[in-house]
Amino acid sequence: GTRRRWVERRHDIDAFTPGLLSLYESLKPSEEHKAKQRQLIESLTKSVIKEWPNAQLHLYGSCANSFGTSHSDVDVCFEIDIASEDTAQVVLTLAGTLHKDGFHNVEPITSARVQIVRMTDPGSGFSCDICINKFFAVANTKLLKDYAQIDERLLQLALIVKHWAKLRGVNETFRGTLSSYAYVLMCISFLQQREPKILPCLQAMEPTYIMVVDGTECAYFDEVHQLQDFGAENKESIAELLWAFFHYWAFDHDYRNDVISVRTGNTISKQEKNWTTRVGNDRHLICIEDPFETSHDLGRVVDRQTIRILREEFERAASILQYDDDPCVALFEPY
Ligand code: GTP
Ligand code: MG
Missing domain, CATH: 3.30.460.10 (Beta Polymerase, domain 2)
Structure with missing residues (x-):
C-alpha cells in the first residue's frame, strides 16, 4: 500500500541546484x-x-x-x-x-x-x-534518445538518479533491484506527469517512426526537434525535481495498485494489466511497464526483501533532500 504523506518542500531546496548541475557535468562522458x-x-x-x-x-x-x-x-x-x-x-x-x-x-x-x-x-x-x-533493445534505445532531446532536465535527473542507484547498491537486477533502463523510464514517466508537463507522451502522438519487432509495432512521434519548447512553461529546477522524484517514490506512489507507463504518459492499474497475482517468479511489487514489450514488467526482478530495501532507499533520499544541510554528501554515500 501507500504511505501517503504530505511534506512541504523546504524553501531553500534550489540552493542545491548548482552542486547537482556540476555533478551532472562530471558524470557526462568526455x-x-x-x-x-x-x-x-x-x-x-x-x-x-x-x-x-x-x-x-x-x-x-x-x-x-x-x-x-x-x-x-x-x-x-x-x-x-x-x-x-x-x-x-x-x-x-x-x-x-x-x-x-x-x-x-x-x-x-x-x-x-x-x-x-x-x-x-x-x-x-x-x-x-x-x-x-x-531488436526491442534497439527500438527502446532510440525512444530514450529521442526523449532526451526534448528537455535537458531529463538527462540531468536520470544521470543523477543512476549515479545514486549505483552508489547505494540498488542498480543490480541480479540481486533483485532495478536496471538502469528501469530508472530512466521512471524519470521519463515522472516528467510526463509534472504540472505543467516537462515531457510529452511520444507514443500517444501521431507516429512518424515505425519499427516492427517480432510482429509488434514500435511506433511513436520521433520528430522531437519540433518539441524543443515543450517543457518551457515548467520552471522547476533539477533540485526541485530530484526532491519531488524521491518523494513520489517514497510516499506518493501507490505500490499496491499502480503501474508506471511511459507508453500512456500516466499510471495505469495493475488490474488492467493482470499483474495482480504472482505468475512464476514475477511478483509485480513495483510495476514499470516496458514501452514496447507491454507484457513486460521491469520490476519483475524485485522480491519481498528487495522492495523493502528500495523503498527504504527512496525514503532515505527524500529525507536527506528535505533535512540535510549538505545533501549531496549523504545522498551519494556508498552503502
Ligand atoms: P548503464 O550500462 O548502467 O549505463 O545503463 P544501460 O542503459 O546500458 O543499462 P543496461 O546495460 O542494464 O541495459 C542495456 C539496454 O538493454 C537498455 O538500455 C535497454 O535498451 C535494454 N534493456 C535492458 N533491460 C531490458 C529489459 O528488461 N527489457 C528490454 N526490452 N530491454 C532491456
Ligand atoms: Mg549498459
Missing part, C-alpha cells in the same frame, strides 16, 4: 571517452565482418541512448540472419573469434535469459556485452 568507444566499435566490426560478412552491429543501451556516463559499459547488438534456436551456437563462435582477435576476458554466456558474449576491450578497458538480434 569526448575522449566517446572516441575510445568509437574505436572499440571499429575493431569489433573488423573482427566480426570476417566471419559474418552480412552482419550489422547496432549500439544500444547507454552508449547510444544518451544516458551513458563515464562508468557505463558498451552494449552491442549483432544483427545476423539466423533462426533464434541457433543463437547459442553463434554466441560460442563469436566468442572464439573475439578471443582469437585479442579481446580480453571473452566469456560466452548462454545460460541467461538473454544470451550474450561479454568481453573487455584491451585498448580502452571498457567492458562490452554483445547480444544477437535483440
